Amino acid sequence: MNTHRKCKVLVVGGGPGGYVAAIRAGQLGLDTVLVEADRCGGTCLxxxxxxxxxxxxxxxxxxxxxxxxxxxxxxxxxxSAPELNLGQTIDWKDNIVNRLSGGVQGLLSKAGVEVIRGWAKFADAKTCEIETADGGQTLHAEHVILANGSSVTELPGIPFGGDVISSTEALSLQEVPEHMVVIGAGYIGLELGIAYRKLGSKVTFVEGGERILPIYDKELTRPIQQWLKKHDVEVITGARAESVDQSGKQPVLHYQDKQGETRTIAASKVLVAVGRSPNTAGWGLENMPVDRDGAFVQVDDQCRTSTRNVWAIGDLVGEPMLAHKASAQGEMVAEIIAGHKRSFEPVAIPAVCFTEPEIVSVGLTPEQAKDKGLDVSVGKFPFAAIGKALTMEAGDDGGFVRIVARNDDHVIVGIQAVGAHVAELSGEFALALEMGALVEDLAGTIHVHPTLSEATMEAALATFGKAIHTP
Structure with a gap:
């Protein structure tokens, strides 16, 4: 039976962009419907x-x-050596996911949001047919927020299936592979590859670029390279993956090396981690007259598309594909629909790579600042000189905090760090840039001793050549 429903706000996609937009819209008293084919929480959760x-x-x-x-x-x-039951580990992980997904569902209910489990397909910009387990439903909305997210990218000639897996399957394996070959040494591939190396797999990375983590500079990635070398992880760069033969007992990857020679690697599992693509197919985007920016939906600084009252957020609108960006955009759009004055103009969006050790980057690197013609000073301080890091066995991994500031007015334009647990410093870094902090502001802020954050204060002092504990 097909039912009809009208609403003020229709949100398509229950990920960190969509569910936040829906919750905020509900809190603001807007009649809101969220459509999600899977559980609430999206790819991130x-x-x-x-x-x-x-x-x-x-x-x-x-x-x-x-x-x-x-x-x-x-x-x-x-x-005796510890024993691992990966199946039980995965069950523990799944329990966390289930708990958080249920929590999101509860928050949506509390905000008065109607959640429809189904697949939305648009007939025009404001009308969609929803396929549910109980039949069809036609929904017409005054405002539409597209939060469709993204999916793993499949390589031509290397389809997913069998022992060729994506990051999704890598998070649900029941046994540790004897040898995992990871195609792609970006943040997703490195995070998972390093985790499986710790669990006991032999790991080999095959990367098309000339180095790992190309979005970060060499100074930041050097400690990760050192960890990989120390743990006997082979990294093959400048290599083009071509095909995987799964006809034998083990999958065999065929790739072309820097010299153009065809090489092979036998593995237990081949993990393809070469990025993500926006979900633009299968839900009627072709019936919505919105402008595109390459593969993405084009939006302005309020996440408006070219069609009136149609909005798009998160991975659908381009890089960076980060959950916290999507959430910030979702909250903003809901408030604009409710009549608030908002725009999406962050000074910087922090990015974290949960490798070993972790990397944080906010704002401009020294090289990027110079490319923009800025005259900058750089202050850098090693965790090897921070007592808290040493007590955590985290001082000898080559980690540091680095601050980039303009010479004329001392305004901080970038902060980066690499080291154990540095993801927890990202909030201070982002706040400093968002508030337009000067180097003196961070240098003059009393940081708790003993904590890793003392390296931030010392790096600020180092831009003046005045760090107290410089080794």
């Missing part, structure tokens, strides 16, 4: 950010326990 961090945490715990077997470490020893 269900098969991305959250489950990957859970797996990384478990892998790190397992690696730490192994270090205490035999003669032990830090005066702590265990009589």
């Amino acid at each position: 269900i098969r991305g950010c959250i489950p990957s961090k859970a797996l990384i945490h478990a892998a790190t715990k397992f690696e730490e326990l192994k270090a205490h077997a035999g003669n032990g470490k830090l005066g702590i020893s265990i009589s």
Whole structure:
């Protein structure tokens, strides 16, 4: 039976952009409907950010326990090596995902948002047919917020299936692969590859570019390269993956090396992690007269599309494809629809790579600042000189905090860090740029001792050549 429904706001997609937009719209008293084909939470919560961090945490715990077997470490020893039941680890991860997804559902209900489980397909810009388990439903909205998200990118000639897996399947394996070949040494590939190395897999990276993590500069990625080398992880750069033969007992990757020679690698699993693509197919985008920017939907600084009262947010509108960007855009759009004056003009959107060690980058790097013609000073301070880092066995991984500031007025234009747990410093970094902080502001702020954040204060002092604890 087909039913008809009108609403003020229709949100398509229940990820971190869509559900935040819906909750905020509901809080503001707008009649809001959210359509989601899967569980609420989207890629980030269900098969991305959250489950990957859970797996990384478990892998790190397992690696730490192994270090205490035999003669032990830090005066702590265990009589035998720890054992891993990956299936139980995955169950633990799934419980976290289920708890958070249920929490999102509860928040939507509290805000008065109607959630329809189904697939929305648009007949025109404001009308869509929703396929649900109970039949069809026609929905007409005054405002439409497109938050369709993105999907893993499949390589030509290497389709997913069998032992060729995406990041989604990598987060649900029941056994640790003996040898995992990872195609792509960007942040997704490196995070998962490093986690499986800690769990005991032999790991080989095959990267088309000339180095790992090309969005970060070499100074930031050097500690990760050192970790990979120390843990016998092979990284093959300048390589083009061509095909995978799954006819034998093991999948065999065929790739072309820098010299143009065809090479092969036999593996247990081949993880393809070469990026994500916006979800623009299968839901009627062709029936909505919105302008495109390449693969993405084009929007202005309020996330308006070229069609009146049709909005788009998150991965659908381009880089950076980050959950926190989508959430900020979703909240903003809901408030604009409710009559508030808002625009999306962040000074910088922080990016974190949860590798070993972690990387944080906010704003401009020294090279980017100079490319823009800025005259800058750079202050850098190593975690090797921070007491808290040493007490966490985190001072010898080559990590540091780096601050980039203009010479004329001392305004901070960028902060980067690499090291253990530096993701937790990202809030201070982003706030400093958003508030237009001067180097003196960070240098003059009393930071708690002993904490990793002291490196931020020291890096600020280092821009003047006045760091207190410079080794």
